[in-house]
Amino acid sequence: MSSRVGVWMVGGRGSVATTALTGAAAVAAGLAEPTGMVTMRPDFAEASMPELGDLVFGGHDVVETPLALRAARLVDDGVLPVGLPNALGAAIEAAESEQRPGITGHDARTEPRAALGRIVSDLSSFKSRHDLQKVVVVNVSSTEAPVDAHPAHQDPALLMDALDRGLAVLPPSALYALAAIEVGAAFVDFTPSVGARLPAIEALAEAHEVPVAGSDGKTGETFMKSVLAPALGARNLKVRSWAGYNILGGGDGAALADPERAQSKLDSKGKLLEDILGYPVEAPIRIEDVRDMGEWKTAWDHIVFEGFLGVRMKLQFTWEGCDSSLAAPLLLDLIRLMALALEREERGVLSELAFFFKDPAGTREHSLHRQYEMLERWVLQRVVA
Amino acid sequence: MSSRVGVWMVGGRGSVATTALTGAAAVAAGLAEPTGMVTMRPDFAEASMPELGDLVFGGHDVVETPLALRAARLVDDGVLPVGLPNALGAAIEAAESEQRPGITGHDARTEPRAALGRIVSDLSSFKSRHDLQKVVVVNVSSTEAPVDAHPAHQDPALLMDALDRGLAVLPPSALYALAAIEVGAAFVDFTPSVGARLPAIEALAEAHEVPVAGSDGKTGETFMKSVLAPALGARNLKVRSWAGYNILGGGDGAALADPERAQSKLDSKGKLLEDILGYPVEAPIRIEDVRDMGEWKTAWDHIVFEGFLGVRMKLQFTWEGCDSSLAAPLLLDLIRLMALALEREERGVLSELAFFFKDPAGTREHSLHRQYEMLERWVLQRVVA
Amino acid sequence: MSSRVGVWMVGGRGSVATTALTGAAAVAAGLAEPTGMVTMRPDFAEASMPELGDLVFGGHDVVETPLALRAARLVDDGVLPVGLPNALGAAIEAAESEQRPGITGHDARTEPRAALGRIVSDLSSFKSRHDLQKVVVVNVSSTEAPVDAHPAHQDPALLMDALDRGLAVLPPSALYALAAIEVGAAFVDFTPSVGARLPAIEALAEAHEVPVAGSDGKTGETFMKSVLAPALGARNLKVRSWAGYNILGGGDGAALADPERAQSKLDSKGKLLEDILGYPVEAPIRIEDVRDMGEWKTAWDHIVFEGFLGVRMKLQFTWEGCDSSLAAPLLLDLIRLMALALEREERGVLSELAFFFKDPAGTREHSLHRQYEMLERWVLQRVVA
Amino acid sequence: MSSRVGVWMVGGRGSVATTALTGAAAVAAGLAEPTGMVTMRPDFAEASMPELGDLVFGGHDVVETPLALRAARLVDDGVLPVGLPNALGAAIEAAESEQRPGITGHDARTEPRAALGRIVSDLSSFKSRHDLQKVVVVNVSSTEAPVDAHPAHQDPALLMDALDRGLAVLPPSALYALAAIEVGAAFVDFTPSVGARLPAIEALAEAHEVPVAGSDGKTGETFMKSVLAPALGARNLKVRSWAGYNILGGGDGAALADPERAQSKLDSKGKLLEDILGYPVEAPIRIEDVRDMGEWKTAWDHIVFEGFLGVRMKLQFTWEGCDSSLAAPLLLDLIRLMALALEREERGVLSELAFFFKDPAGTREHSLHRQYEMLERWVLQRVVA
Ligand SMILES: NC(=O)c1ccc[n+]([C@@H]2O[C@H](COP(=O)([O-])OP(=O)(O)OC[C@H]3O[C@@H](n4cnc5c(N)ncnc54)[C@H](O)[C@@H]3O)[C@@H](O)[C@H]2O)c1
Ligand SMILES: NC(=O)c1ccc[n+]([C@@H]2O[C@H](COP(=O)([O-])OP(=O)(O)OC[C@H]3O[C@@H](n4cnc5c(N)ncnc54)[C@H](O)[C@@H]3O)[C@@H](O)[C@H]2O)c1
Ligand SMILES: NC(=O)c1ccc[n+]([C@@H]2O[C@H](COP(=O)([O-])OP(=O)(O)OC[C@H]3O[C@@H](n4cnc5c(N)ncnc54)[C@H](O)[C@@H]3O)[C@@H](O)[C@H]2O)c1
Ligand SMILES: NC(=O)c1ccc[n+]([C@@H]2O[C@H](COP(=O)([O-])OP(=O)(O)OC[C@H]3O[C@@H](n4cnc5c(N)ncnc54)[C@H](O)[C@@H]3O)[C@@H](O)[C@H]2O)c1
Ligand code: NA
Ligand code: NA
Incomplete structure (x- = not known):
């Protein structure tokens, strides 16, 4: 054998x-x-x-x-x-x-x-x-x-x-x-x-x-969400909004430019924050096909959270990855x-x-x-x- | 009693x-x-x-x-x-x-x-x-x-x-x-x-x-390091450099502008990445006193990591927090x-x-x-x- | 009088x-x-x-x-x-x-x-x-x-x-x-x-x-475009793509969430880069209604440009403004x-x-x-x- | 001839x-x-x-x-x-x-x-x-x-x-x-x-x-300053602080790591904002040698400006350039x-x-x-x- x-x-x-x-x-x-x-x-x-x-x-x-x-x-x-x-x-x-x-x-x-x-x-x-x-x-x-x-x-x-x-x-x-x-x-x-x-x-x-x-496969933005959301939760900080924007090219970018297919991808991302944090969060996600990006993807996420006595704070990140x-x-x-x-x-x-x-x-x-x-x-x- | x-x-x-x-x-x-x-x-x-x-x-x-x-x-x-x-x-x-x-x-x-x-x-x-x-x-x-x-x-x-x-x-x-x-x-x-x-x-x-x-107290950039470094480690991605820059005002900014005191703060931050990742990382940190920031602090971190077959990728974040x-x-x-x-x-x-x-x-x-x-x-x- | x-x-x-x-x-x-x-x-x-x-x-x-x-x-x-x-x-x-x-x-x-x-x-x-x-x-x-x-x-x-x-x-x-x-x-x-x-x-x-x-009124992202694009042009750098993402709340955010109205806004932004640079640029723009942002708007722009001998470089900015x-x-x-x-x-x-x-x-x-x-x-x- | x-x-x-x-x-x-x-x-x-x-x-x-x-x-x-x-x-x-x-x-x-x-x-x-x-x-x-x-x-x-x-x-x-x-x-x-x-x-x-x-030679951050500061000035927005952080490797990074030489570089950058805007601005600049960056340089600038009725707003940018x-x-x-x-x-x-x-x-x-x-x-x- x-x-x-x-x-x-x-x-x-x-x-x-x-x-x-x-x-x-x-x-x-x-x-x-x-x-x-x-x-x-x-x-x-x-x-x-x-x-x-x-x-x-x-x-x-x-x-x-x-x-x-x-x-x-x-x-x-x-x-x-x-x-x-x-x-x-x-x-x-x-x-x-x-x-x-x-x-x-x-x-x-x-x-x-x-x-x-x-x-x-x-x-x-x-x-x-x-x-x-x-x-x-x-x-x-x-x-x-x-x-x-x-x-x-x-x-x-x-x-x-x-x-x-x-x-x-x-x-x-x-x-x-x-x-x-x-x-x-x-x-x-x-x-x-x-x-x-x-x-x-x-x-x-x-x-x-x-x-x-x-x-x-969890490679970029969602990976970051599955890391950061539990950490903000552990600190009892309240996430108010989490907007994510992804620009990518390649075959995948083109496929996801088709709004119907994008939906299938976005659905699989959307469930996550509420599952982790225990409350619903305003969390729009966009995927943009930019052919010039080739095999590369950049995600920008803008997270607003509330701290002690209602003070609003922010975390932003850019993730620049080669998807493959x-x-x-x-x-x-x-x-x-x-x-x-x-x-x-x-x-x-x-x-x-x-x-x-x-x-x-x-x-x-x-x-x-x-x-x-x-x-x-x-x-x-x-x-x- | x-x-x-x-x-x-x-x-x-x-x-x-x-x-x-x-x-x-x-x-x-x-x-x-x-x-x-x-x-x-x-x-x-x-x-x-x-x-x-x-x-x-x-x-x-x-x-x-x-x-x-x-x-x-x-x-x-x-x-x-x-x-x-x-x-x-x-x-x-x-x-x-x-x-x-x-x-x-x-x-x-x-x-x-x-x-x-x-x-x-x-x-x-x-x-x-x-x-x-x-x-x-x-x-x-x-x-x-x-x-x-x-x-x-x-x-x-x-x-x-x-x-x-x-x-x-x-x-x-x-x-x-x-x-x-x-x-x-x-x-x-x-x-x-x-x-x-x-x-x-x-x-x-x-x-x-x-x-x-x-x-x-671990409030901002170090909090982020203690969250992100283990996650990159779990994915077996190799961190090549991690540069951090903090601008802050207030009493604390002024005190830390004094290079000697800043050292005491920086030392306590520096040990961390190697402890988490298991290898030394080029990881400079700077603290800048910008009086106009008042009670607010912004940290920008620039992280370069290596993925499969040596491809270099990047994660950047800005953390905008009210320290107190x-x-x-x-x-x-x-x-x-x-x-x-x-x-x-x-x-x-x-x-x-x-x-x-x-x-x-x-x-x-x-x-x-x-x-x-x-x-x-x-x-x-x-x-x- | x-x-x-x-x-x-x-x-x-x-x-x-x-x-x-x-x-x-x-x-x-x-x-x-x-x-x-x-x-x-x-x-x-x-x-x-x-x-x-x-x-x-x-x-x-x-x-x-x-x-x-x-x-x-x-x-x-x-x-x-x-x-x-x-x-x-x-x-x-x-x-x-x-x-x-x-x-x-x-x-x-x-x-x-x-x-x-x-x-x-x-x-x-x-x-x-x-x-x-x-x-x-x-x-x-x-x-x-x-x-x-x-x-x-x-x-x-x-x-x-x-x-x-x-x-x-x-x-x-x-x-x-x-x-x-x-x-x-x-x-x-x-x-x-x-x-x-x-x-x-x-x-x-x-x-x-x-x-x-x-x-x-030109207040945020478009203001930045009308400043940066001529400067990149003056340096003879070639803009390859320019993706812009805007998150905003307020009455305006809600109005623009309506895709039809957004179109009217996006059209007025889209003509600009080509007029300045003299060639067409892949330049998608998105507007996202995030109610929690209230009167504030954050725009993130991701600009890829080509320099000498075809080297790709990047400029990213975030503009955090109070629109009114x-x-x-x-x-x-x-x-x-x-x-x-x-x-x-x-x-x-x-x-x-x-x-x-x-x-x-x-x-x-x-x-x-x-x-x-x-x-x-x-x-x-x-x-x- | x-x-x-x-x-x-x-x-x-x-x-x-x-x-x-x-x-x-x-x-x-x-x-x-x-x-x-x-x-x-x-x-x-x-x-x-x-x-x-x-x-x-x-x-x-x-x-x-x-x-x-x-x-x-x-x-x-x-x-x-x-x-x-x-x-x-x-x-x-x-x-x-x-x-x-x-x-x-x-x-x-x-x-x-x-x-x-x-x-x-x-x-x-x-x-x-x-x-x-x-x-x-x-x-x-x-x-x-x-x-x-x-x-x-x-x-x-x-x-x-x-x-x-x-x-x-x-x-x-x-x-x-x-x-x-x-x-x-x-x-x-x-x-x-x-x-x-x-x-x-x-x-x-x-x-x-x-x-x-x-x-x-004006290639990166200073180029951006000479573009953005006049634009903010033209709009009569008041720049409150402008912090800049540069990470770079290469021969140049090493040379500038030497604080004395860095000074010579920083001096030539510092005069600029006041000359453009007409008033002094809190504007620290740092240069960090990160060998791993090789021929690449990333500058992050954090600009706080004041708008109508004293409202504070922000512009941040990252410039990722190949210096040569x-x-x-x-x-x-x-x-x-x-x-x-x-x-x-x-x-x-x-x-x-x-x-x-x-x-x-x-x-x-x-x-x-x-x-x-x-x-x-x-x-x-x-x-x-
Ligand atoms: N790269 C990542 O980070 C990542 C993460 C999660 C999921 N994915 C998914 O992985 C998939 C592959 O990504 P990629 O970048 O390699 O895309 P790609 O476009 O380079 O490759 C997809 C391949 O699938 C082929 N294909 C299409 N329809 C097929 C069919 N019916 N039967 C057999 N083959 C078919 C295409 O011809 C193409 O060669 C995508 O669906 C993407 O969404 C990728
Ligand atoms: N805010 C944060 O996120 C954070 C995180 C970690 C550590 N810290 C540390 O917490 C401390 C306090 O920060 P802060 O923002 O309140 O600063 P602050 O300047 O507002 O307050 C410090 C106070 O300590 C007083 N003080 C100075 N020397 C003293 C002495 N010998 N005996 C008694 N009091 C003395 C000062 O007069 C001042 O009122 C700082 O050392 C800071 O580094 C703060
Ligand atoms: N704030 C900026 O930076 C900026 C820049 C460019 C353009 N604008 C435009 O300025 C406009 C106002 O922005 P805002 O933030 O004040 O919005 P807003 O929603 O606070 O105010 C709009 C007002 O218009 C009123 N309105 C709606 N339909 C009307 C009608 N038919 N007749 C009379 N009034 C009517 C609404 O009731 C509301 O009070 C928007 O169209 C926005 O796109 C704003
Ligand atoms: N690349 C940019 O964007 C930029 C912008 C402004 C200024 N500069 C300046 O340009 C210079 C060159 O940058 P680089 O990236 O090519 O650096 P580099 O280190 O690659 O090259 C500098 C060269 O100068 C040589 N050298 C050193 N001392 C010398 C001497 N006394 N006589 C003759 N040669 C000597 C070195 O051996 C080296 O080969 C630097 O001073 C840098 O600050 C570069
Ligand atoms: Na303080
Ligand atoms: Na060099």
Whole structure:
């Protein structure tokens, strides 16, 4: 049996995916430090998670831009160091040979069964071709528009029946999740799209005994909120308003410029402050597509809080991050953690991974340090036991 | 026996002291919320700490500005609400009648024994005049210049002997601490001055069975550091530099403009990042006196960190706070907590109060959320037990 | 003949109006400096403009909140100093007695002729009651939604005919402008609403020999743009993107939360960068209503520019302003300048006042220092000549 | 006669010098736009200034790092584009062959006459070797510590006499200036060092009929001050305080970390606000060496101003610039302008170039737009005449 772990990235030719696979190869080759990877902290040293060099990458995408070209563009944008993609040509070519055409929204609407079948077949052949016992499927494709509610979302049998009847009840992200579950792969929603977050699909994950986790990787502004809000709360300062403005370019900026999709992202951010502070806060968020920003994102947050005797004070911050550089190491963490979850035969929603997500499935715990403790407890207790 | 608790403020006519006593009276009278007071959070509801209305205020100062006048100025500066001091005239007058002339640096150098004696006598008569069983002395006077090391600082006997011989080995803050210990009062260093932080004085606190805590109230930039640095650490992001610039006015700005005193403040801030992150960080801090800022302080911090594959990113924040509004509720917390410590017969350095201090005595734990857990454990375990 | 000048404020009970009239009285009484008033700079000392004490205030509004109450609220919000409205009770009462019910959008749509007639009659009686030779009408009422184009907008005869026929072709702001022109009063658009900015109305101003000026007072972010963009241009630095985000509360914030009205405001901001720099710039602007901000506004702008050899650099600013405190002195400037224009028998659009406006009528000059030079030339040449 | 112009850079191996010569070659070769060069704006198209391709570069330095290596480091630091130095190898080698050992502070103190002689001889041979009619010497070497006043600074004869007697009255920068004047070359002080700014040396420039200009290139925070302060002034807003904090690395950061040298830089910044606004402003400035910043500089400025009726408002900005990218194009502008000045036989201090300097020689005009007008007038009037 192979100690290698299969990693199947939906959106496999995107920025996050390309950065993750190139970075994994770089760290494995000793060319880079695992900076930004949480599971590489000494705290987690005892846990038996796969080495980055043991990951085998493949993926689905709806575009055909070669990974090597995509990596070259990431060099231009300052995400990957000059020269790195060349040094890792073999790893990139290996991943290239495992890219398959993904399913589109149109496919999902018009022939959902066939689409699902195609994904299942791609995953199965990936698994057997590399003799992989464990596969983790991660969704890092473009954020989808929100989906209308449908009774079939509540019940596994209704859902499979609706698909058989060719009904357009699921977006691609959910079909990818279903396929993963079907082949016994773990599934991670790194985007705010539906993915596995429907009662019917979560039930299927339980039934098929696979772990799922999500959703929406927490990289920038929300990370800051999950750090600052608990701290202001601990000091009993009263947050009066918290306005956030994000400017970003890249494929993601363009996708989120579409107001409908932005909504799906904003919803996953909005719940958080009230959950942490215990009272509603006037907290508008805006996302602005500024093409010129390329792979970079700047968030400005303006926080007004009240102190003793009603005095108003302010905290403002600007966060200037390279989104893919922040997301990729977390994605690698999630892959390693899901491999551990497969090892431990976890099934259903793994809420202990809340640390990584803007909209954590299975919990309303949004305070970063509590999420870290949840994570530590989950990773370490099992080692001990 | 009186349930009232005596509060003796060194620097009793300063901004923090005046805000604290006015605010305590306002909350007690139902005119204001206890916003900014940590001990008023539901987490601590079970602990038996004194009500704000049970505090009796007095203090030492070296100026004679009436408290009412000082309060009026704090109204002008936006620290106290318009009309509040008038509504609380009786409380302010009561505290006024308990102000006594403090000891100066000159007194401490030229006749330390007499100075000490005078403080002890003021404290004792305060205690008996109000029939107080518990007194908490808090130092909120101007920050002193750092003090030269002396062998007498290491040993109680040597220290008392040096004082008897009239040697200039202690600054006023330490004499105030000694006096508190002598009369069985708890002592809190809210400033970065020496106070009780000499081995000899800490030993005396143990011997006299009084609790001491300190030092330097954590209100603004350091609070932010103790929140953000652990979060960046949890994400395994590597902090490359962290430059901080503080502009402030008021009495405090002027005192800290004196480079020697600033040093004492900066030292207590500098140790922190390395303690939290585990590696040294280039982290200059500057304090600038801008008189026009009045009671307000703005801190700007510029943090460069490295993410995956060496990509440099940035976090900047500005913190615009009213220092006394931030400090006063914490001071009231400390008073309530030290009353509890007296009740519990704690003795010596109470490191569990690290949450409140820039330079916590007795521990190197600087992470805010861990400090909160320490505090919670200390306050609640005893109630439970 | 009276040396006094009539000032009629549309939106006379709003923040800007109340601040302007209270401030004029305060400066006239020697209780305040004319800080923020451009025409009080030594540069303009020679020009014969009315004293603030010679202004007689009246106005239209659609609400009935007494000015004294409105002023009290402005004290609470930190716009007016504590005690000032009381000290100026007589001036406020005098203005109160000259407030009249304004016309609503409904009035303008359903009976435009009657509405116009009512305004004309109010203005005429104000003029004769105070024996005023000069009256300046300023629109500081809530921003209206943009108006659909109509052929009658192009031609005076068509326009008057449409009104006679009861057609809904003009919003209230334009009816106020028409009325001013009819009674020989100067008219200033301080808002982005239509006001006098239709060819037909501008032609009528020419014909009736009254000066008009506008539009949309330039107080915050746009002021900064008109300062920084020319400077970056002078250095031949290439602006790549300029994202602006404004959070504001107050009546104005609520009005602009309405996306349609916001559009009218955003349009007047958008033209500017290209006019100054000579090339199109990716420059999104957002306005966010945050009620908690009250009378305050914070704008954050994020500017990316390219320097030598394509290096990207950044300028970010936050502007934290009290809108009415910025607007009121400019309004008083405009009143003084329009009195001068009446004196000089200027007629039609007075483009020389571009300095004061986001969307200056009659010119595309947006560079602040060039606008200042235009203003200076206009004010002084006439004195000289 | 050659149309080529000699450019002699003191500090010829530094960041600014290397960026300037590489950039000039890049623009000449059509590989880059002249972004950041003011003299390339259409406004100046008519003036007859040398083409960048006609510049011949040489210089003095006290280190021997090859220009090619220095350029490679500037690529790593993001100042020069990847690949550019290689593409321009010939130009870099040509400049390399014209680098000569500079004089040190020690040389200037111990044998000033010999030091001066050596520079004169290097300049003369450069001139004749390339058959250059015009040479411009620019000082872009490390900032020197301020110099003690000496009577010889006031009078040319006394000065030459003191040098003959071997007195240590001049720092290297002034000897470089003297040498330039002696060989008939124009001299530009791009640093805050003494250079030509002594009455005796300015008189010698007049006498030898060469133009001199300075001092201290205006690239970042001061540029912003010279833009924003006039604008706030034009609006009659009262600046209450203006605190500036600069963090920078590189050779320059290290040099300025030395408090004495920093002083020389800060002095040249401090005079400015009062000159512009007409009243003194509390305006502290700090410079912090943060090695990790490399070639980048971030300035944060915090400006409090008063508006109508005393309301306090704020403007904050952060300027994130690459210093050499900002300085190099201005240096090339100055070279072109000084070639024009030589052509026009200007002599002595050329105050019309104030636009480029933090501490402009010969004028107290600090407002950027007025400086631009001065520049335009000087450049164009002569062409017209
Ligand atoms: N980078 C971050 O910080 C971050 C944080 C949280 C979430 N995310 C999410 O991660 C996702 C990826 O971000 P990115 O920057 O790599 O975006 P990207 O645009 O570079 O990549 C997305 C890829 O998904 C592909 N794709 C689109 N539809 C698909 C489909 N139906 N099937 C398969 N592939 C499809 C696209 O062709 C593209 O190659 C986005 O949804 C983003 O919102 C990113
Ligand atoms: N406000 C904050 O956020 C904060 C945070 C941490 C620490 N502190 C510290 O708290 C202290 C008080 O701050 P503040 O703003 O009230 O300052 P302040 O200047 O308003 O008050 C200090 C008072 O101490 C008095 N004093 C000086 N020397 C004395 C002596 N020898 N004996 C008795 N009184 C003396 C002064 O006369 C003055 O009334 C300062 O040392 C400050 O550094 C404040
Ligand atoms: N404050 C600034 O910096 C600034 C700058 C540029 C433009 N403006 C514009 O100035 C205007 C006034 O701002 P404000 O802060 O005083 O707002 P505000 O809401 O306090 O006042 C507006 C007033 O107009 C009245 N009004 C509404 N419709 C009316 C009508 N049909 N006839 C007569 N009155 C009517 C309202 O009842 C209200 O009293 C706004 O349109 C705003 O966009 C303000
Ligand atoms: N970059 C900017 O924005 C800017 C703006 C204004 C002024 N300046 C000034 O320009 C100068 C150069 O800046 P830089 O970033 O290139 O610095 P740098 O440290 O990279 O270069 C300075 C060079 O001067 C050389 N040098 C030192 N002493 C010398 C001497 N006696 N004779 C000859 N050479 C000598 C050094 O060896 C070094 O190579 C500095 O003084 C700086 O203050 C720069
Ligand atoms: Na203070
Ligand atoms: Na440098």
